[in-house]
Amino acid sequence: MDISRMDLADTGSPEGLVTLILKHEPNLPLPVPIEELALQLEVEEIAELQTEGFEGGLITDTHRSRGIILVKKGVIQPRRRFTIGHELGHFLIANHIPDKAGQFLCSREDLRTLSAKEGDRRAKMEVEANRFSSLILMPPTKLREAFKKHPTPSLEHVFQLADQFDVSKEAMARSYADYHPEALAFIVVKDGKVGRVYHNRSRFPFVVASRNKSVPYGSLFYRKGLQIGVPSEIDSRLPDIWIEVPRGQRAPTMSEQVCLQKNGFALIMLWHERAEEDEEESEDMTARDRWRAQQARYDGN
Ligand SMILES: [Zn+2]
Missing domain, CATH: 3.30.450.20 (PAS domain)
Structure with a gap:
């Protein structure tokens, strides 16, 4: 892989991001190597989530200058992969800002949110992160x-x-x-x-x-x-x-x-x-x- 995060700069939508990623990596194999891709796109580490009651998380700052993806321990591989895709979405989508300083925490429900009411900013971010995960794992x-x-x-x-x-x-x-x-x-x-x-x-x-x-x-x-x-x-x-x-x-x-x-x-x-x-x-x-x-x-x- 030779894609870099710079190649994706200023892309705001899940569709736009996935299109660009696939353009730079046309030979991405199946199953899509999501962990490798996350690390290639400047995620520092994929670590175990310690907070009870959540599926995944992302430690970052407001400018997203760094990112650590967290995944609940012991989940089966397909679920783990979807969570990593989701957190990578939060990391890459330009206007996703965590509601708690420096950290996204996503529940099982968040990972199933497919539509958001007008004005519900948080739900909208979850919908977009899920869309990103689906699109990158199942182009x-x-x-x-x-x-x-x-x-x-x-x-x-x-x-x-x-x-x-x-x-x-x-x-x-x-x-x-x-x-x-x-x-x-x-x-x-x-x-x-x-x-x-x-x-x-x-x-x-x-x-x-x-x-x-x-x-x-x-x-x-x-x-x-x-x-x-x-x-x-x-x-x-x-x-x-x-x-x-x-x-x-x-x-x-x-x-x-x-x-x-x-x-x-x-x-x-x-x-x-x-x-x-x-x-x-x-x-x-x-x-x-x-x-x-x-x-x-x-x-x-
Ligand atoms: Zn989320």
Whole structure:
């Protein structure tokens, strides 16, 4: 690596920073060597965080003339990498100023903040640091290459990419929804209740199912015989389980795939295919057919 912090001077947005980093380091390998990159960009050290109740921190001064990244001890590698990316974001984004003198401290919630209310400066910094971390660990150009190779979305593919990029399944699901050309949403389920929902806001319709309520009746989640760690088939469900279908309009196709996980978690993928006006039904492969064809290719590898 030969990038220096000077190359990034005066760049204020996560997108601008990541674009510049990738321009200077076009051959950045996967998984992105985030620790090496942080040290190359003048972070002095990555040390253990001693403060209870936080995931990560950054020791710095108002002019960001120095930086030490702190990470909670004992967290698994994908989470540690995301935290380092997040703190590196605070270090590099020009207008991030810690609310406590000389130190950023970031909680688990901060590391999940994806939107901020108008005027909430602190939340806005967290949102930007998370965006920076996602973009640098899962560069959209690399994701698009992966989607070209496997155009049919699936949880199998999400999990495979999470391994390849060394990020958590949830972090990958979030970027997958954002950058995949298909209209997708991912629902994190905990103990049978709807938790965080990730979807591409410009392509996927609003998900009606509310947080902390049971997974809607009729979802594939309730299918018998699902095994932990093994994604179900992709199967179409009634779209109005999850989204509002305006009366008088042709209903879209909504497909679901579910994977039960440990400790009462599950991940659901929703795949929304708009109803085409003059669609030749017989010529169109259903989502399930396409998924089966892709599975056959996986098995052939
Ligand atoms: Zn933070």
